[in-house]
Each structure stands twice: as C-alpha cells, then as structure tokens.
Amino acid sequence: MKDRHRIVVLGAGYTGMMATVRLARRTRRLGTRITLVNPSARFTERLRMHQIAAGQELADHRIPELLAGTGVTFVEGRATAIDLRARGVTVDVGRPEPAVLPYDTLVYALGSGTDTRRVPGAAEHAATLDDPRAAHGLATRFAELAVTGGDVTVCGGGLTGVEAAAEIAESHPGLRVTLVSRNEPGAMMGERARAHLHRSLNRLGVTVRAGVTVTEVLPDAVALAGGERLPSGLTLWTTGVRAPGLAAESGLATDDRGLVVVDAGLRSVSHPEVYAIGDAAAVRQGWGQIHGTCQSGLPTAQHAADAIVRGLRGRRVKPFRFGYVHQPVSLGRRDAVIQFTHADDSPRRWYLRGTWAVRYKEMVSGSPLTLYRLSRRVNVSARLSRGGRATRRPAEPAAVSDAPLATGADR
Structure with a gap:
C-alpha cells in the first residue's frame, strides 16, 4: 500500500x-x-553496564525477539x-x-x-561504560589488575560513578578503588540517604576524593588541580x-x-x-x-x-x-539506597536502604523489559x-544553538 x-x-x-x-x-x-x-541486534541494558564491567554475566536480549509479533521491521x-x-x-x-x-x-x-573531550587525555586513556563490548573488556582488565592489587580511579560522583565504584570494589576486593568528584557523591540526596551511601562506599573500601578537579588523564595516573597525581592502572570516566x-x-x-x-x-x-x-x-x-x-x-x-x-x-x-519519583542507587549486589523525591528531583524525607532497597532497585532495573513484553499486548503506562x-506551570522555552555538539553533567 x-x-x-x-x-x-x-x-x-x-x-x-x-x-x-x-x-x-x-x-x-x-x-x-x-x-x-x-x-546492534542486541538490546543493551545501560542500567546494568557497571555490572558487566565488574565481571557479571547478564542475560542476552535480542531486539528481533523483543519485537516478535509486532510487525515492526528491524534494520541493523x-x-x-x-x-x-x-x-x-x-x-x-x-x-x-x-x-x-x-x-x-x-x-x-x-x-x-x-563526554571524554573536556579533559586532556580522557579520550585516549580513560574507559567508559557506553558500550557492552567495551564493558566486557573492562571486566577482564579489572580481574587482571586485581591480582597485583592495582589502583582504579572512577572519575565522576554522579549515580553512574557511585554505582560503578561500589560494584568494582565489591567484585574485586584486591583493587584499590578511588572515586574522584568535584561534588560530594550523593549530593542530590537527603542527608540520611547520603550518609548511608557514604557508609557503604567506606565499607567496600572505596576512597572518596570529593571537591577536587581532574585536569588530565595519563596512561598510569590522574592529575588533579594543584599538581597532585593519583596512581591509576585503569581510569573509568563517568562524568559529562x-x-x-x-x-x-x-x-x-x-x-x-x-x-x-x-x-x-x-x-x-x-x-x-x-x-x-x-x-x-x-x-x-x-x-x-x-x-x-x-x-x-x-x-x-x-x-x-x-x-x-x-x-x-x-x-x-x-x-x-x-x-520524578525516586533516585535508585545500587551499592554492589547486597546494598542499595533509594531516595524518594519531589517532581523536580529534589529529595523528600523518605528513603529506603539495605535489603528492601536492593529488591526495589532490581525491580527498577528489570522493569523496562517487562514493559516491552506487556506493551505488545496491552497499553501499559511507564509514567509513575x-x-x-x-x-502545570508553562515551561520556559529552551535556547536554540547553532553549535552541533556540547557537554552536559553526570547522570
């Protein structure tokens, strides 16, 4: 037709x-x-990329299978x-x-x-969690580095950086993991949820360096403003x-x-x-x-x-x-913290931690695939x-730019 x-x-x-x-x-x-x-014909669960990097095997979901019976044409x-x-x-x-x-x-x-372009050396010497194949490669490198008790630096104190640092430290206790961030990790959370996040990172042996700026990524180190260099056998870039x-x-x-x-x-x-x-x-x-x-x-x-x-x-x-409703953060496989929020993502008083938070976070991470399968048969709402x-207030119009590309912030 x-x-x-x-x-x-x-x-x-x-x-x-x-x-x-x-x-x-x-x-x-x-x-x-x-x-x-x-x-790619493989569906990438970006919410779980830190798990792949830490060495965990996840289910292999194929896009044609998720589209089965829908009549959609898939072009790889x-x-x-x-x-x-x-x-x-x-x-x-x-x-x-x-x-x-x-x-x-x-x-x-x-x-x-x-975005690895903002800091010299980040594109050449730092890894990211953007690609599942690269994440699988990271799993091998982390395992090899753990044998000798090497240093790993995670740059970026947003939710991605926090989850990655916790997952790596829990899966490879032999590594010395440092989380470097301009802002305090968990800064967007309420005081109690943020305190639990920091206790968990401390328990896992993650060293937190907040309030510092990375000026350059080197093959074996991370340079900070002021001239300090942190030894780093592997640098993971999660900011921007x-x-x-x-x-x-x-x-x-x-x-x-x-x-x-x-x-x-x-x-x-x-x-x-x-x-x-x-x-x-x-x-x-x-x-x-x-x-x-x-x-x-x-x-x-x-x-x-x-x-x-x-x-x-x-x-x-x-x-x-x-x-917004919540900020779910995994802290390894056995801990998590969930900060409930106002619509603008500012924290409410309520938060969840420990076992129930782990279950909550797992439900959140697995919910997209459930929604896809249900949506093939019934209309399911994805909006909480x-x-x-x-x-209800009118939004201010966004400024239009002629620039083809620019940067943003942590997840």
Missing part, C-alpha cells in the same frame, strides 16, 4: 524500544509501517544522515551502498554517551554527557548541549514531523529541564507514541507532563508521576 504512514525510529535503547512497541500496538489498525534502526545499521526536506534517513548497513529509509514521521531516540552530532548536522534545532529542542508535545520546534525522546531531547517542564535517566526517558517514549497516534487520528496532541502542580 502506497499510502501507508511510514514511521522510522532511530535507536533501540530504552526509549526507542518503548516507543516502537507501543506504536506497533496502537497503530495496528491504522495501516502504518514501522521501522526500527539500531547498530547506523544512521549517518537525515534528509529533513526529502524525509529520508541514510543508514550504513555494512554494504557498499547504504540504505535510505523514507519516513512520514521520525522518532529520534539516539540517546547520548559519556555527549549528544550525537547527527541531529544538529542534519539541521534539527538543538540547544547548546546538542539536544533536540522540542515543544510541549515532544515534537522538534524546527521540524514537527520529528519527535525526539529520552536524553536526546531537551525536554522542559514548569520546574525546569528533565535530565537524562531511564525514569524520565520511558515516559517521553510513551507520550511520543501516543501523540503520533493522536495525530494520525486527527486529534489534538496533548502536552507532556512528568515528575505527572508531576502534579509543578508541571
């Missing part, structure tokens, strides 16, 4: 997969044709260009001639990666966010961090036929801008899918509303909170 509405989703991470399976179910009687593009390849005028995506599929996928609606869900350049290079309006600027319905402000979701999008609420987490990403995917369906049916697209009064 020539008149079938063509939807192309770029990226099969947490948000891209959610948008795809929800679209497949909700458009099954509308005659749409949905294509999902991703460089990397999107290299978007022709916004002709509405086509060029995809490198490993053959001499790239594939060109025409679209009527595009869902941009390419996410982000760790790098947006892919594809959006800006293609002509989509982006902000000063390279994120696609969207309106209240998550459509590109420059090209309304493009929806941007997850941490590839600059999504603003009345209380401020959303930061990239799975907790906020899945609801953007759900909303975009529903908005596309409403548009196909000639109905008005509703504004996106979201509020709409934010209440905090999201």
Whole structure:
C-alpha cells in the first residue's frame, strides 16, 4: 500500500524500544509501517553496564525477539544522515551502498554517551561504560589488575560513578578503588540517604576524593588541580554527557548541549514531523529541564507514541507532563539506597536502604523489559508521576544553538 504512514525510529535503547512497541500496538489498525534502526541486534541494558564491567554475566536480549509479533521491521545499521526536506534517513548497513529509509514521521531516540573531550587525555586513556563490548573488556582488565592489587580511579560522583565504584570494589576486593568528584557523591540526596551511601562506599573500601578537579588523564595516573597525581592502572570516566552530532548536522534545532529542542508535545520546534525522546531531547517542564535517566526517558517514549497516534487520528496532541519519583542507587549486589523525591528531583524525607532497597532497585532495573513484553499486548503506562502542580506551570522555552555538539553533567 502506497499510502501507508511510514514511521522510522532511530535507536533501540530504552526509549526507542518503548516507543516502537507501543506504536506497533496502537497503530495496528491504522495501516502504518514501522521501522526500527539500531547498530546492534542486541538490546543493551545501560542500567546494568557497571555490572558487566565488574565481571557479571547478564542475560542476552535480542531486539528481533523483543519485537516478535509486532510487525515492526528491524534494520541493523547506523544512521549517518537525515534528509529533513526529502524525509529520508541514510543508514550504513555494512554494504557498499547504504540504505535510505523514507519516513512520514521520525522518532529520534539516539540517546547520548559519556563526554571524554573536556579533559586532556580522557579520550585516549580513560574507559567508559557506553558500550557492552567495551564493558566486557573492562571486566577482564579489572580481574587482571586485581591480582597485583592495582589502583582504579572512577572519575565522576554522579549515580553512574557511585554505582560503578561500589560494584568494582565489591567484585574485586584486591583493587584499590578511588572515586574522584568535584561534588560530594550523593549530593542530590537527603542527608540520611547520603550518609548511608557514604557508609557503604567506606565499607567496600572505596576512597572518596570529593571537591577536587581532574585536569588530565595519563596512561598510569590522574592529575588533579594543584599538581597532585593519583596512581591509576585503569581510569573509568563517568562524568559529562555527549549528544550525537547527527541531529544538529542534519539541521534539527538543538540547544547548546546538542539536544533536540522540542515543544510541549515532544515534537522538534524546527521540524514537527520529528519527535525526539529520552536524553536526546531537551525536554522542559514548569520546574525546569528533565535530565537524562531511564525514569524520565520511558515516559517521553510513551507520550511520543501516543501523540503520533493522536495525530494520525486527527486529534489534538496533548502536552507532556512528568515528575520524578525516586533516585535508585545500587551499592554492589547486597546494598542499595533509594531516595524518594519531589517532581523536580529534589529529595523528600523518605528513603529506603539495605535489603528492601536492593529488591526495589532490581525491580527498577528489570522493569523496562517487562514493559516491552506487556506493551505488545496491552497499553501499559511507564509514567509513575505527572508531576502534579509543578508541571502545570508553562515551561520556559529552551535556547536554540547553532553549535552541533556540547557537554552536559553526570547522570
């Protein structure tokens, strides 16, 4: 059928997969044709990358299996260009001639990666948790280094850095693990939850160096402001966010961090036929801008899918509303802390620690796959909170930048 509405989703991470399976179910009687593009056929659980790096074997989830029965076409390849005028995506599929996928609606869900460009030597000498293959390689290196009692430095005191430092220290007691951060780890949490986090890091033998700035990463050390050098047999970089350049290079309006600027319905402000979701999008609420987490990403995917369906049916697209609920942090396999939050991610009084927090965190980490499987059969909500009064205020528009790429902050 020539008149079938063509939807192309770029990226099969947490948000891209959610948008795809929800679209497949909700458009099954509308005659749409949905294509999902991703460089690998393996679904990457980014919430568990620190576990892979620590040497743990995780389940191997395949994207075609997750899409079974949905009618979605999966294309294994990397999107290299978007022709916004002709509405086509060029995809490198490993053959001499790239594939060109025409679209009527595009869902941009390419996410982000760790920015190693801000500090000299980070790109050359530090590892990241962006790629599962690299994480498997890290597991081998950590094991080898532990035999000789080597030094490991984790740069970045955000949630990713804290989880990685704890996991590595617990899995390899022979390593000397140092967590280096400009800010206090757990600074976004309440006092009691933060105190538990620090007690757990201390119990695991992690040395915390807060309030310091890394000026250079060397092959065998990390240089700090003031001239101090920390010996480091392996440096893990977890701070800073790098947006892919594809959006800006293609002509989509982006902000000063390279994120696609969207309106209240998550459509590109420059090209309304493009929806941007997850941490590839600059999504603003009345209380401020959303930061990239799975907790906020899945609801953007759900909303975009529903908005596309409403548009196909000639109905008005509703504004996106979201509020944070929690900050779940694993501290190895036997401990965790959960800070419950207000809509703007500021801490509430309540928090959870110990065994129940471990179970809670595991439920959170495993929930996306459960949502995908359920969403193939029924409409399941991925949004825990709409934010209440905090999201009823109109959001301030994001500033649009001509810069193709920029940096962000810790997860």
